[in-house]
Amino acid sequence: MxxxxxxxxxxxxxxxxxxxxxxxxxxxxxxxxRDVPAEADRRHLQQWAREEFRRNKDATEEDAIRMMITQGHMQLRELQKALKLAKS
Structure with a gap:
């Protein structure tokens, strides 16, 4: 069979x-x-990002997914601002 x-x-x-x-x-x-200057900080943040995405990979609620994407974009903008300031 x-x-x-x-x-x-x-x-x-x-x-x-x-x-x-x-x-x-x-x-x-x-x-x-990749632009985070301290290697330990960079690795920590990369691991955090991977874990966040893995933790939410099974989300199916459309509103929750949209909210997470919006929060992710806001966090990305904050990271980019902080990195820009650190280079100044």
Whole structure:
């Protein structure tokens, strides 16, 4: 008797686009963290970012996901401002 296989999960267009937004934010945060001068701080922040995204990877509530993306963008802007000030 052959094992039945479940069809691969498919995303709606909205879910696909939201996923792309999340991945873009993740990449932008990791790129920004490259500019953190202290290696220990940089590694700590990279690990924190990875853990945050992993912790929320199974979120399905559209409003919660939008809120997390908005918060992520705000945190990215704050990081970029702080790094800019540190270079001055």
């Amino acid at each position: 052959a094992a039945s296989r479940l069809p691969p999960s498919t995303l709606t267009l909205r879910q696909f686009l939201r996923r792309q937004q999340v991945l873009q934010l993740y990449r932008r945060i990791l790129r920004a963290l």
